[in-house]
Amino acid sequence: MNVLVWHVHGSWLTAFVQGPYTFLVPVTPDRGPDGLGRARTWQWPPTVRELHPGQLREADIDLMVLQRPHELELARQWTGRRPGVDVPAVYVEHNSPHETPVDARHPLADRSDITLVHVTHFNRLMWNNGRAPTTVIEHGIIDPGHLWSGEEPRAAVVVNEPVRRGRTTGTDLLPAFARAVPLDVFGMHTEGLGDHLGLSPDRLRTRDLPQSSLHPAMARCRMYLHPIRWTSLGLSLLEAMFLGMPVVVLDTTEVREAVPQGAGVVSNRMHVLRDAMRGFLADRAYARLTGEAARTAVQARYGERRFRDDWERLIKEVTR
16 A cells, blocks of 8 residues: 655654555655655655655555645645545644634534544544544654663753744743753754743753754653643653653643653642652652653553554545
Protein backbone atom coordinates (compact mmCIF):
# COMPACT_ATOMS: atom_id res chain seq x y z
CA MET A 1 0.00 0.00 0.00
CA ASN A 2 1.26 3.47 -0.93
CA VAL A 3 0.46 6.27 1.53
CA LEU A 4 0.95 9.91 0.53
CA VAL A 5 1.91 12.10 3.48
CA TRP A 6 3.65 15.45 3.78
CA HIS A 7 6.64 15.91 6.07
CA VAL A 8 4.91 17.88 8.81
CA HIS A 9 5.26 17.43 12.59
CA GLY A 10 8.46 15.40 12.36
CA SER A 11 8.24 13.69 15.75
CA TRP A 12 4.73 12.40 15.07
CA LEU A 13 5.60 11.40 11.52
CA THR A 14 8.66 9.47 12.68
CA ALA A 15 6.39 7.10 14.60
CA PHE A 16 3.82 7.01 11.79
CA VAL A 17 6.25 5.93 9.05
CA GLN A 18 7.31 2.87 11.05
CA GLY A 19 4.13 1.20 9.81
CA PRO A 20 4.07 -1.65 7.24
CA TYR A 21 3.47 0.51 4.16
CA THR A 22 5.34 2.53 1.55
CA PHE A 23 5.18 6.23 2.39
CA LEU A 24 5.38 8.76 -0.44
CA VAL A 25 6.76 12.06 0.84
CA PRO A 26 6.71 15.08 -1.51
CA VAL A 27 10.01 16.85 -2.10
CA THR A 28 10.68 20.11 -3.96
CA PRO A 29 14.02 21.58 -5.07
CA ASP A 30 13.94 24.23 -2.33
CA ARG A 31 12.80 21.73 0.32
CA GLY A 32 10.27 24.27 1.46
CA PRO A 33 7.40 23.59 3.89
CA ASP A 34 5.42 21.70 1.23
CA GLY A 35 8.39 19.69 -0.01
CA LEU A 36 10.71 18.83 2.87
CA GLY A 37 11.22 15.26 1.68
CA ARG A 38 12.80 12.72 3.98
CA ALA A 39 13.84 13.75 7.46
CA ARG A 40 17.47 14.65 7.99
CA THR A 41 17.45 14.63 11.79
CA TRP A 42 15.18 11.63 12.51
CA GLN A 43 15.76 8.00 11.62
CA TRP A 44 13.24 6.99 8.93
CA PRO A 45 13.05 3.52 7.34
CA PRO A 46 13.79 2.95 3.63
CA THR A 47 10.05 2.51 3.00
CA VAL A 48 9.80 6.33 2.99
CA ARG A 49 10.27 7.45 -0.63
CA GLU A 50 10.73 10.99 -1.88
CA LEU A 51 8.70 11.97 -4.96
CA HIS A 52 8.68 15.27 -6.83
CA PRO A 53 5.26 16.81 -7.60
CA GLY A 54 5.56 15.73 -11.24
CA GLN A 55 6.18 12.12 -10.20
CA LEU A 56 3.11 12.08 -7.95
CA ARG A 57 0.79 12.21 -10.98
CA GLU A 58 2.10 8.85 -12.11
CA ALA A 59 2.35 7.25 -8.67
CA ASP A 60 -0.06 4.64 -7.34
CA ILE A 61 -1.61 6.15 -4.22
CA ASP A 62 -3.90 4.10 -2.00
CA LEU A 63 -4.36 6.63 0.82
CA MET A 64 -3.74 10.32 1.40
CA VAL A 65 -2.88 11.48 4.91
CA LEU A 66 -3.46 15.23 5.18
CA GLN A 67 -2.34 17.45 8.05
CA ARG A 68 -2.94 21.06 6.91
CA PRO A 69 -6.01 22.65 5.26
CA HIS A 70 -4.19 23.68 2.08
CA GLU A 71 -3.08 20.08 1.46
CA LEU A 72 -6.59 19.34 0.16
CA GLU A 73 -5.93 21.52 -2.88
CA LEU A 74 -2.22 20.73 -2.99
CA ALA A 75 -2.99 17.02 -3.29
CA ARG A 76 -5.42 17.67 -6.13
CA GLN A 77 -2.90 19.82 -8.01
CA TRP A 78 0.10 17.53 -7.53
CA THR A 79 -1.58 14.15 -7.99
CA GLY A 80 -4.50 15.01 -10.25
CA ARG A 81 -6.80 13.24 -7.78
CA ARG A 82 -9.23 14.60 -5.21
CA PRO A 83 -8.74 13.50 -1.58
CA GLY A 84 -11.77 11.62 -0.30
CA VAL A 85 -13.32 11.43 -3.77
CA ASP A 86 -10.82 9.79 -6.08
CA VAL A 87 -8.53 8.42 -3.36
CA PRO A 88 -9.39 7.54 0.27
CA ALA A 89 -8.10 10.18 2.67
CA VAL A 90 -7.81 10.99 6.35
CA TYR A 91 -6.97 14.32 7.95
CA VAL A 92 -4.83 14.37 11.11
CA GLU A 93 -5.61 17.32 13.38
CA HIS A 94 -2.59 17.93 15.58
CA ASN A 95 -3.74 21.17 17.18
CA SER A 96 -6.33 22.46 19.56
CA PRO A 97 -8.48 25.27 18.11
CA HIS A 98 -6.53 28.48 18.59
CA GLU A 99 -8.92 31.36 18.00
CA THR A 100 -11.66 30.10 20.32
CA PRO A 101 -12.17 26.74 22.02
CA VAL A 102 -15.96 27.10 21.79
CA ASP A 103 -16.86 28.28 18.30
CA ALA A 104 -13.95 27.15 16.09
CA ARG A 105 -15.32 25.17 13.15
CA HIS A 106 -12.89 22.68 11.70
CA PRO A 107 -11.87 23.16 8.03
CA LEU A 108 -13.28 19.68 7.29
CA ALA A 109 -16.56 20.23 9.15
CA ASP A 110 -18.57 20.28 5.91
CA ARG A 111 -16.99 17.08 4.54
CA SER A 112 -18.25 13.57 5.22
CA ASP A 113 -15.86 11.77 2.87
CA ILE A 114 -12.63 12.32 4.83
CA THR A 115 -12.14 10.88 8.33
CA LEU A 116 -10.91 13.49 10.79
CA VAL A 117 -8.33 11.99 13.15
CA HIS A 118 -7.66 13.93 16.34
CA VAL A 119 -4.52 13.20 18.35
CA THR A 120 -6.28 13.80 21.69
CA HIS A 121 -9.81 13.42 23.01
CA PHE A 122 -9.57 17.03 24.19
CA ASN A 123 -9.06 18.21 20.61
CA ARG A 124 -12.09 16.28 19.34
CA LEU A 125 -14.19 17.76 22.14
CA MET A 126 -13.13 21.37 21.55
CA TRP A 127 -13.32 21.51 17.75
CA ASN A 128 -16.70 21.89 16.06
CA ASN A 129 -16.29 18.90 13.74
CA GLY A 130 -19.58 19.41 11.89
CA ARG A 131 -20.55 16.30 9.92
CA ALA A 132 -17.02 15.01 9.46
CA PRO A 133 -16.57 11.42 10.72
CA THR A 134 -14.13 11.64 13.63
CA THR A 135 -11.91 9.36 15.64
CA VAL A 136 -9.01 9.71 18.06
CA ILE A 137 -5.62 8.06 17.72
CA GLU A 138 -3.43 9.14 20.57
CA HIS A 139 0.28 9.77 20.17
CA GLY A 140 2.79 6.97 19.96
CA ILE A 141 6.42 7.47 20.92
CA ILE A 142 9.44 5.47 19.81
CA ASP A 143 11.06 4.65 23.13
CA PRO A 144 14.38 6.53 23.45
CA GLY A 145 15.30 4.50 26.53
CA HIS A 146 15.55 5.32 30.22
CA LEU A 147 18.31 7.94 29.89
CA TRP A 148 17.64 10.13 32.92
CA SER A 149 20.61 10.88 35.18
CA GLY A 150 19.43 14.16 36.69
CA GLU A 151 23.02 15.18 37.27
CA GLU A 152 22.47 18.82 36.31
CA PRO A 153 20.46 20.84 38.85
CA ARG A 154 18.32 22.42 36.17
CA ALA A 155 14.87 21.99 34.61
CA ALA A 156 14.55 21.19 30.92
CA VAL A 157 11.94 23.00 28.83
CA VAL A 158 11.27 22.20 25.16
CA VAL A 159 9.55 24.82 23.04
CA ASN A 160 10.04 26.16 19.53
CA GLU A 161 9.88 29.90 18.87
CA PRO A 162 9.12 30.88 22.47
CA VAL A 163 9.46 34.63 21.85
CA ARG A 164 7.01 34.70 18.94
CA ARG A 165 4.52 32.30 20.54
CA GLY A 166 4.55 34.09 23.89
CA ARG A 167 1.66 33.35 26.22
CA THR A 168 0.53 30.31 24.23
CA THR A 169 3.68 28.46 25.26
CA GLY A 170 3.90 30.05 28.70
CA THR A 171 7.01 32.07 27.82
CA ASP A 172 5.92 34.82 30.20
CA LEU A 173 5.90 32.28 33.06
CA LEU A 174 9.54 31.29 32.65
CA PRO A 175 11.03 34.06 34.87
CA ALA A 176 8.93 32.88 37.83
CA PHE A 177 10.00 29.28 37.27
CA ALA A 178 13.63 30.30 36.77
CA ARG A 179 13.66 31.89 40.22
CA ALA A 180 12.91 28.43 41.64
CA VAL A 181 15.21 26.33 39.43
CA PRO A 182 17.56 27.33 36.57
CA LEU A 183 16.17 26.45 33.15
CA ASP A 184 17.59 24.88 29.99
CA VAL A 185 15.25 25.82 27.13
CA PHE A 186 15.64 23.53 24.13
CA GLY A 187 14.14 24.24 20.72
CA MET A 188 14.31 26.10 17.45
CA HIS A 189 14.60 29.89 17.42
CA THR A 190 15.23 30.16 21.14
CA GLU A 191 18.16 32.56 20.72
CA GLY A 192 17.68 35.86 22.54
CA LEU A 193 15.10 34.42 24.93
CA GLY A 194 17.13 35.25 28.03
CA ASP A 195 17.55 38.87 26.97
CA HIS A 196 13.86 39.05 26.06
CA LEU A 197 12.92 37.91 29.57
CA GLY A 198 15.69 39.77 31.38
CA LEU A 199 17.30 36.54 32.64
CA SER A 200 21.01 35.87 32.89
CA PRO A 201 22.53 32.63 31.51
CA ASP A 202 22.90 31.18 34.99
CA ARG A 203 19.07 31.25 35.33
CA LEU A 204 18.11 30.52 31.71
CA ARG A 205 20.19 29.20 28.86
CA THR A 206 18.96 28.19 25.42
CA ARG A 207 20.07 25.17 23.39
CA ASP A 208 19.10 24.45 19.79
CA LEU A 209 20.33 20.87 19.36
CA PRO A 210 19.97 18.30 16.59
CA GLN A 211 17.41 15.60 17.35
CA SER A 212 20.11 13.02 18.01
CA SER A 213 21.54 15.12 20.84
CA LEU A 214 18.29 16.41 22.33
CA HIS A 215 17.18 13.46 24.46
CA PRO A 216 20.56 12.82 26.16
CA ALA A 217 20.86 16.53 26.97
CA MET A 218 17.34 16.69 28.38
CA ALA A 219 17.93 13.59 30.48
CA ARG A 220 20.89 15.17 32.28
CA CYS A 221 18.52 17.77 33.75
CA ARG A 222 16.94 16.99 37.10
CA MET A 223 13.35 17.48 35.84
CA TYR A 224 11.19 18.48 32.91
CA LEU A 225 9.00 21.61 33.02
CA HIS A 226 6.02 21.90 30.64
CA PRO A 227 4.68 25.49 30.94
CA ILE A 228 2.37 25.31 27.90
CA ARG A 229 -0.94 27.12 28.29
CA TRP A 230 -2.74 26.12 25.12
CA THR A 231 -1.65 23.58 22.58
CA SER A 232 -2.25 19.94 21.82
CA LEU A 233 -0.62 17.41 24.11
CA GLY A 234 3.09 18.09 23.62
CA LEU A 235 5.20 15.23 22.31
CA SER A 236 8.13 16.67 24.25
CA LEU A 237 6.29 16.03 27.51
CA LEU A 238 5.69 12.39 26.58
CA GLU A 239 9.30 12.02 25.42
CA ALA A 240 10.54 13.41 28.75
CA MET A 241 8.43 10.82 30.56
CA PHE A 242 9.88 8.06 28.37
CA LEU A 243 13.34 9.31 29.36
CA GLY A 244 12.42 8.72 33.01
CA MET A 245 12.25 12.41 33.93
CA PRO A 246 9.99 13.71 36.70
CA VAL A 247 7.65 16.28 35.16
CA VAL A 248 6.13 19.55 36.37
CA VAL A 249 3.21 20.55 34.17
CA LEU A 250 0.45 23.12 33.80
CA ASP A 251 -2.94 21.47 34.15
CA THR A 252 -4.23 22.35 30.68
CA THR A 253 -5.66 20.53 27.64
CA GLU A 254 -5.01 16.75 27.84
CA VAL A 255 -2.20 16.85 30.41
CA ARG A 256 -4.18 15.35 33.28
CA GLU A 257 -4.83 12.23 31.16
CA ALA A 258 -1.15 11.82 30.31
CA VAL A 259 0.39 12.41 33.75
CA PRO A 260 -1.26 10.26 36.43
CA GLN A 261 -0.75 10.78 40.13
CA GLY A 262 2.78 9.93 41.19
CA ALA A 263 4.29 10.49 37.74
CA GLY A 264 4.80 14.21 38.25
CA VAL A 265 3.13 17.34 39.56
CA VAL A 266 0.22 18.81 37.59
CA SER A 267 -1.35 22.09 38.71
CA ASN A 268 -2.36 25.58 37.64
CA ARG A 269 -1.15 27.03 40.93
CA MET A 270 2.23 28.58 40.39
CA HIS A 271 3.35 28.13 43.97
CA VAL A 272 2.55 24.40 43.81
CA LEU A 273 4.59 24.01 40.62
CA ARG A 274 7.55 26.00 41.96
CA ASP A 275 7.52 24.05 45.22
CA ALA A 276 7.52 20.81 43.21
CA MET A 277 10.54 21.98 41.24
CA ARG A 278 12.40 22.85 44.43
CA GLY A 279 11.48 19.45 45.84
CA PHE A 280 12.92 17.57 42.86
CA LEU A 281 16.02 19.75 43.00
CA ALA A 282 16.58 19.04 46.68
CA ASP A 283 15.87 15.30 46.61
CA ARG A 284 17.41 13.40 43.70
CA ALA A 285 16.05 10.06 44.94
CA TYR A 286 12.51 11.48 44.94
CA ALA A 287 13.09 12.79 41.42
CA ARG A 288 14.30 9.37 40.29
CA LEU A 289 11.30 7.51 41.72
CA THR A 290 8.86 10.00 40.20
CA GLY A 291 10.61 9.72 36.83
CA GLU A 292 10.37 5.95 36.94
CA ALA A 293 6.63 6.23 37.59
CA ALA A 294 6.33 8.64 34.67
CA ARG A 295 8.12 6.21 32.38
CA THR A 296 5.88 3.32 33.43
CA ALA A 297 2.73 5.39 32.83
CA VAL A 298 3.74 6.69 29.42
CA GLN A 299 4.88 3.27 28.20
CA ALA A 300 1.46 1.85 29.06
CA ARG A 301 -0.54 4.45 27.17
CA TYR A 302 1.63 6.04 24.49
CA GLY A 303 3.74 3.18 23.19
CA GLU A 304 4.65 2.84 19.52
CA ARG A 305 3.03 -0.59 19.16
CA ARG A 306 -0.42 0.62 20.30
CA PHE A 307 -0.10 3.65 17.99
CA ARG A 308 0.73 1.51 14.99
CA ASP A 309 -2.07 -0.96 15.74
CA ASP A 310 -4.60 1.87 15.96
CA TRP A 311 -3.45 3.30 12.64
CA GLU A 312 -3.46 -0.06 10.89
CA ARG A 313 -7.07 -0.62 11.98
CA LEU A 314 -8.15 2.79 10.71
CA ILE A 315 -6.28 2.45 7.41
CA LYS A 316 -7.98 -0.88 6.74
CA GLU A 317 -11.37 0.69 7.47
CA VAL A 318 -10.97 3.68 5.15
CA THR A 319 -9.36 1.79 2.26
CA ARG A 320 -11.54 -1.32 2.11
